[in-house]
Amino acid sequence: MATGNKQSPRLDYLLAASSARMDRWRELNARALAWAAGARGERAAVEAALAEVAPLEDFFAYPGPRLLKTLADRIAADDAYGVGRLVRRLSGSMLSGRYRYDSGDWETADDSADHLPDRVPLAPGGESHRPYFETLLVTPWPAAQRAGIAQEIRRLRRNEDAMIYEPVLVGSVEDAILGTILNGKVEAVVIYDGIPVPSQHDVPLLREVLASQGLDTSSLVPREIGVALARIIKRIRPELDIYLLTDRRVEELAGDPAASMIRRVFYEVEELMEVHLNILEGVADRLETPHFDNLKRYAARPISTFHALPIARGKSIMKSNWIHDMGEFYGLNLFLAETSATTGGLDSMLEPTGTIKRAQEKFARAVGADHVFFVTNGTSTSNKMVYQAVTKPGDIVIVDRNCHKSHHYGMVLSGAQPLYVEAYPMTEYSMYGAVPLRIIKRALLDLKAEGKLDRVKMVTLTNCTFDGHVYNTLRVMKECLAIKPDLLFLWDEAWFGFARFTPFLRPRTAMGAAAALEEWRASPAALTAYEAQAAELGEDLDPADPRLLERSL
Ligand SMILES: Cc1ncc(COP(=O)(O)O)c(C=O)c1O
Numbered sequence: 001m002a003t004g005n006k007q008s009p010r011l012d013y014l015l016a017a018s019s020a021r022m023d024r025w026r027e028l029n030a031r032a033l034a035w036a037a038g039a040r041g042e043r044a045a046v047e048a049a050l051a052e053v054a055p056l057e058d059f060f061a062y063p064g065p066r067l068l069k070t071l072a073d074r075i076a077a078d079d080a081y082g083v084g085r086l087v088r089r090l091s092g093s094m095l096s097g098r099y100r101y102d103s104g105d106w107e108t109a110d111d112s113a114d115h116l117p118d119r120v121p122l123a124p125g126g127e128s129h130r131p132y133f134e135t136l137l138v139t140p141w142p143a144a145q146r147a148g149i150a151q152e153i154r155r156l157r158r159n160e161d162a163m164i165y166e167p168v169l170v171g172s173v174e175d176a177i178l179g180t181i182l183n184g185k186v187e188a189v190v191i192y193d194g195i196p197v198p199s200q201h202d203v204p205l206l207r208e209v210l211a212s213q214g215l216d217t218s219s220l221v222p223r224e225i226g227v228a229l230a231r232i233i234k235r236i237r238p239e240l241d242i243y244l245l246t247d248r249r250v251e252e253l254a255g256d257p258a259a260s261m262i263r264r265v266f267y268e269v270e271e272l273m274e275v276h277l278n279i280l281e282g283v284a285d286r287l288e289t290p291h292f293d294n295l296k297r298y299a300a301r302p303i304s305t306f307h308a309l310p311i312a313r314g315k316s317i318m319k320s321n322w323i324h325d326m327g328e329f330y331g332l333n334l335f336l337a338e339t340s341a342t343t344g345g346l347d348s349m350l351e352p353t354g355t356i357k358r359a360q361e362k363f364a365r366a367v368g369a370d371h372v373f374f375v376t377n378g379t380s381t382s383n384k385m386v387y388q389a390v391t392k393p394g395d396i397v398i399v400d401r402n403c404h405k406s407h408h409y410g411m412v413l414s415g416a417q418p419l420y421v422e423a424y425p426m427t428e429y430s431m432y433g434a435v436p437l438r439i440i441k442r443a444l445l446d447l448k449a450e451g452k453l454d455r456v457k458m459v460t461l462t463n464c465t466f467d468g469h470v471y472n473t474l475r476v477m478k479e480c481l482a483i484k485p486d487l488l489f490l491w492d493e494a495w496f497g498f499a500r501f502t503p504f505l506r507p508r509t510a511m512g513a514a515a516a517l518e519e520w521r522a523s524p525a526a527l528t529a530y531e532a533q534a535a536e537l538g539e540d541l542d543p544a545d546p547r548l549l550e551r552s553l
Contacts, residue, residue, distance in 0.1 A: 017182040024053045025091045036084030055201055059179045061134045061166035062099040063090045070108040085110050100132035131163045133187040135279055138176040140194045156276040163280055173229050174199035180237050188279045189233055191226050193246040227259050234261040236503040241282035291359040298345050299336040307340030367500055368511055379494040380406035386490055391416035395457040398443050400435050403462050431467035437476055438549055444483045445543035458488040464496045473513035482553035
């Protein structure tokens with residue numbers, strides 16, 4: 001594999017790309033201002049700061065190659081004042097997000113958009129804009145042609161498009177992967193057949209991360225590159241819509257389950273407008289919010305709801321002598337949208353068949369679940385529901401003593417008995433860690449020795465803990481299941497939900513690990529590992545065997 005461009009700074013801040021980018025722009029801004037203010041020798045510092053900024057900018061639509069070239073030209077022309085103005089305008093627009101709707105910010109001439117950065121969010125009722133996103137195009141074309149192609153794509157825009165996107169063009173498999181990691185505004189990826197693998201950048205960390213996840217790009221077979229890239233991107237950002245443009249095997253690919261992560265396969269010669277419309281339709285489908293859309297329609301209907309008659313569509317509050325401040329605090333819409341969980345035009349929370357059901361299905365897809373059930377009253381109620389659904393009086397639950405109190409209430413309701421396990425203290429930091437796996441295994445093995453393993457139903461752990469410690473969820477489940485194969489796990493991720501949406505934390509979530517575990521259990525390697533373990537430790541693990549705590553199961 002090529003080692004990348006030695007001139008280019010290493011791109012190795014995969015975990016904090018956004019702040020790394022902003023830091024570099026801040027530095028460029030400071031250097032440009034100093035130069036504009038007449039500081040001697042600052043031109044070299046500006047050039048050095050721009051060289052730090054430039055590699056990352058290949059993965060973002062704004063400022064883009066055209067504006068960055070203008071900046072480089074002004075530096076070359078010794079126009080310190082012009083450089084200062086342009087850098088201030090570009091960083092201001094990036095900070096406020098104004099480039100998403102203000103075409104003036106894309107102009108190379110300064111006077112078109114020389115205003116102060118707008119950092120204040122739009123007030124309710126203020127100007128609204130079409131949602132903006134970026135589309136990553138992975139093409140084999142040389143960099144010199146990319147500006148023309150981007151322009152061609154922009155010409156596809158129509159006034160009636162509900163959203164607007166900017167193209168970001170990259171030229172290799174590794175750059176495509178970097179683009180999806182670094183640029184959170186990317187919502188769709190279009191892959192052309194025939195792209196090379198290595199990045200033009202120096203990316204040792206990317207290769208290390210990919211290899212650690214079993215996603216080695218160096219072994220890709222040229223014919224399979226498009227589909228293989230789609231598979232890698234889907235692992236990293238499962239929500240993205242992926243399109244493949246190829247001139248080979250289109251019908252075969254379209255029906256191939258191995259290519260199911262690709263939303264649509266196009267012939268390369270097919271009209272670009274088709275691709276454009278598909279991109280917009282794919283994102284619109286994900287943006288759709290069936291329950292909220294219905295709620296807005298419902299609130300606009302001039303009908304009082306039987307279940308909330310005294311609210312009188314907000315009138316009894318807004319006109320009240322005593323509580324109109326409550327109406328002012330929450331706003332009228334809250335009262336116009338008042339309904340019941342049972343019936344009344346908004347589907348039913350108790351037995352959803354309409355928009356709530358569709359919203360649940362969409363939510364399930366977004367979080368990678370088989371099913372999602374919306375509940376009222378938060379995680380506390382969800383936890384209590386789980387205990388009542390899966391445990392009965394006398395069942396044993398191995399539970400982290402530092403768990404949220406709703407778990408105790410859940411066990412009181414279901415009659416399950418807790419067996420508490422302790423997290424390790426970290427006194428020097430005044431915090432607790434997680435429950436060591438050794439302690440959980442010990443608890444299971446002790447119960448087995450006492451002949452009570454059949455009563456153990458579930459293991460409850462807090463992930464991440466209240467002090468921010470994250471479990472190796474996959475390993476915990478693997479090892480516990482080796483001792484009791486029908487064990488259930490309640491991973492309380494009440495405030496770790498965001499982890500699903502970062503590729504680096506997802507494997508540490510319950511569902512990320514469950515997916516990996518299912519994949520592993522179905523693999524021949526799992527059977528081989530099981531047979532090797534059975535040969536060494538026996539099929540029925542002996543709880544008195546000290547090796548069980550010393551090694552992975
Ligand atoms: C780990 C954990 N579980 C459950 C809960 C309860 O969540 P809710 O307040 O949504 O009922 C919390 C809230 O603090 C929590 O941190």
